[in-house]
Amino acid sequence: MINYKRLISASIILVVAGLCMAQTSTNSPYTRYGFGQLSDQNFGNSKAMGGIAYGLRNGYQINASNPASYTAIDSLTFLFDAGLTLQNANFKDGSVKTNAKNSSFDYLAMQFRLWKKMAMTAGFLPFSTVGYNLSKTNSFADVDNDGYWSETFTGDGGFNQVFVGLGYKVFKNLSVGANISYLYGDITHQSMTAIGSASTYSIKLEEFSVSDYKLDLGLQYTYNINKKNAVNIGAIYSLGHTLNGEAHKYHQTAATNSYGSLAVQTQTGDTISNPFKMPHTLGVGLTYVYDNRLTVGVDYTLQKWETADMNWNKFGKESVEMSNRTKIAIGAEFIPDYYSHNYLKRIYYRAGAYYSSPYNKVNYTDPATQATVTCDGAREYGVSIGFGLPMFQSKSILNISGQYVKVSPKFKGLIEENYLKINIGLTFNERWFMKWKVN
Secondary structure: OOOHHHHHHHHHHHHHHHHHOOOEOOOOHHHHOOOOEEOOOOOHHHHHOOOOOOOOOOOOOOOOOOHHHHHHOOOOOEEEEEEEEEEEEEEEEOOEEEEEEEEEEEEEEEEEEEEOOEEEEEEEEEEEEEEEEEEEEEEOOOHHHOOEEEEEEEEEEEEEEEEEEEEEEOOOOEEEEEEEEEEEEEEEEEEEEEEOOOOEEEEEEEEEEEEEEEEEEEEEEEEEOOOOEEEEEEEEEEOOEEOOEEEEEEEEEEEEOOOOOEEEEEEEEEEEEOOOEEOEEEEEEEEEEEOOOEEEEEEEEEEEHHHHOEOOHHHOOOOEOEOOEEEEEEEEEEOOOOOOOOHHHHOEEEEEEEEEOOOEEEEEEOOOOOOEEEEEOOEEEEEEEEEEEEOOOOOOEEEEEEEEEEEEOOOEOEOEEEEEEEEEEEEEEEOOOOOOOOO
16 A cells, blocks of 8 residues: 555655755866766765666666666565765865865655556756866066956856656566656856956856756666576667756956945846757666676766857857767676675675766866967766665665775866765665555
8 A cells, every 4th residue: 555645755855855955066176167067876876886877777776877777666665765975075286285075965766666567766866066266376577566466266056957757668678768857057157357456356257047858768678598697788868959048147347345345346248048958868788687696787878068069159259168978887786695694695795987088178278388278178087885784674775885086187287186985875665555454
């Protein structure tokens, strides 16, 4: 019997958190470009396995990266999953090193079967995050203006998505699925210039907003080699299209007033509609499963960002350049004995690694010629290890993993980043739909 009170309560928590959750997960200067830092949209078990997801089929864990996986859930189970990340970041700019600590809410989702061949998932996922605060001082020969001018760059915001997905089992070993998301959010970039110790400032302000849909399609096929060996093949496609949104650009002059705060004196600006595009995304994954105890997999993702350049021609400059992004991930999971009375044998042991190329281009000043050129952003490497800890007296799982991520630029002189992340996720797995009989 369906427990409607629990179902309604979970739905309310899901919607409120998805609409209100703010992201504070980055201090990276690379978020000045494009949509910012693209969020890791994997759930707890996948994060520990290097991010593989397309070929994963597990009735005890939600896998929103491939909606075809939803059909793995049984008819008696209701899943509710939430996760967060704690991270310590180190930035190196030449000989200057800085440190920052952040946290982020990663995902929230629930999943249940609608009827025999169809299952449903609803949830919240971040899409991208912007957060940075940079400053620099430049010298020049001008005694009247104290011989220097300073610049400050700040940015914040991001895009999020609330989604509903369906998975349908076409045949015994073939499933398809789709997620439809509401993508929304705001991003703000600001640069402020002051000459010498003057109290007058030149400010450039850019504000972006998005409110549109996002569509993701998935497919999974299982080939059973024999009773203990199986191979899962997964594929996904995300529709690329122009997003409904606006971009505003302002140029302001401001001065310090008698209270010590900035007061805007003049402002000019412009607005354009729908300057953003979502890239076409293709992904394929392959996992090998032995006796439902060992899972080994590999994923490949291609995002066609070159066709999703942001068009700012009305702002008096060319389109923002982007690059196609690729990601390769490998991972494994092992549980010694799911039915053992020994707790250590019922723990899921996981590990993985990944590599991804940048999707945005950044400005780089050649130290030899002092010429500014546009080049690909920073490559990213990551390794992870984690555990799935079964909760006593239930099938719920506490997922804990550690990740080390290195962001490595192509040219010396650009900022290097190193991250140590702790991912924590809790999957509630309860028999909410059981029909009780009384003798």
